[in-house]
Amino acid sequence: MKKKIGLALGGGGAKGISHVLTLEALEEMDLRPSFVTGTSIGALIGAMYCAGMSTAEMKAIFLEFSLREDESLKHIVTRKHIFKWLDFIAPQFRGRGLLRVENLLTYLFESVHASRFSQLDIPLSVVASNFWSRQQVILKTGPLIPAIRASMSLPGLFEPVKIKNQVLIDGGAVNPVPFDILPKDCDLTIAVDVIGERTVSEKIPSLSEAVFNTYQIMQKSIIREKLELMSPDIYLEPNVVDIRVLEFYKAAEIFKQATSIKRKLKRKINQQLLSITQ
Template sequence: MAHPKIGIALGAGGAKGVAHIPMLEALDELGITPHRIAGCSIGAVMGALYASGLSAQEIKDKIARLAITRSDTVRGVFSDRKINKWLGMIDPDFRRSGLIKSESIMAELCEDRSCETFEELAIPLTVVATDFWERRTVVLDSGPLKPAIQASMALPGLFTPVELDGRVLIDGGTVNPVPYDVLTNSCDVVIAIDINSGSAAERGSVPGYFDTVFGSVQIMQQAIVEQELRARPPDIYINPQLSDFRTLHYHKVDEIYRQADAAKLELKHRLTERLAI
């Protein structure tokens, strides 16, 4: 009997997106290679790295070289030039519709890999973006890879929109935060990893500007996912119970990994049952 074709969709979620790495570790530990990966926003970034042939541990090592954690000393941050890398990604020109250069992030993440086209990837990848003027999902799975990833992660106000094939594209999470639907026609078992629908935010004082903007985006994304789950649930749905990490809390990656461990074990259990491994 042929092995079932496994598809995994990695959802949007800002810094919480590093929680996708433990889910990919689960696949590595079970010896499972997905038939296809789908991704949105940070999920598109993680999906592209994994599809390029990197293991989950190699992706984690790459993130560690960029992330500034609580264990870093001030001397360590500056000696490793981590702070300079992040400062170099900031573009304070508000006329460009974004604060951070997605090109710089892609250059850092793909510095040691061939990430030129979808066709060169070891695992087929589909990413979703949003056509700003047409107000609809755009599915990208062929041609140049980096512009597609930049479009999928172009969160309004944070990253500059991407012009691609005559369209203005923004973050795919505005219409399809966990794009498992693009896997249903090509995969036998569809896994959806939703990192935004975990623990509720802690109550507190009135949030500041960025917390209000990004928090509102996450609320809208969660509503979209809930509607999709009612209409067409995936075969396996995993939503790591993560604290209310903010969109740019990349300095808390170690804590995010720890909180995602339970979901990693759940995914391994569900796959073991489903595939009789």
């Protein structure tokens, strides 16, 4: 009998690109999740996958904008479709958020044939936070891209999204790794935490570093509390260090740092499946 696998993809900004390697490991084992949940970048990667995009296609998209060893940032602007990417990373100081995520999402979803949750090949649930009630909001029906936008709307960077009279912001504020909303009848649950680590330093952080790292400190506290109450069968943390929230141009470096996650996941899955069948 086919085992029901539930996969939870956490938030973590650019470090979440490493989720592609988790999905690649599952592909190589000829395994396919029955359910996916996602927060922030995890919601985006999850949506791309659930809509039928292969990990090879996802890798190609992110690597297209990756800074190579012999390049500086100015080299990236000469590449194909780069102006859509620049639309995403360029500050919009007159808006309510410094960045507008629609342009990136529009680009990423050009090759994804799904505009609604009902069109996805695999059921997906996306986590956002209600700004005013401070409660978790789970989105799993209706238009897809607005839900992903809401889940990624990091305060101060991305403009909040209004869905059904709710003002929504980044899901990481309430549930950074949403393994607890996976269906209870899963045979195997996998959660991936991509918040990552920073090298310990004595230097005073910049304002942006202080804001983002403080947010991630709070996320880690939420995760620790959740893990004391319940835990997934497999909990993974890719070894991605010193990658900032918006450094998507470091995709090649992120993939390189996170390579070992594939081997770890395969080993843990084999151990879990063996215990299930015994």
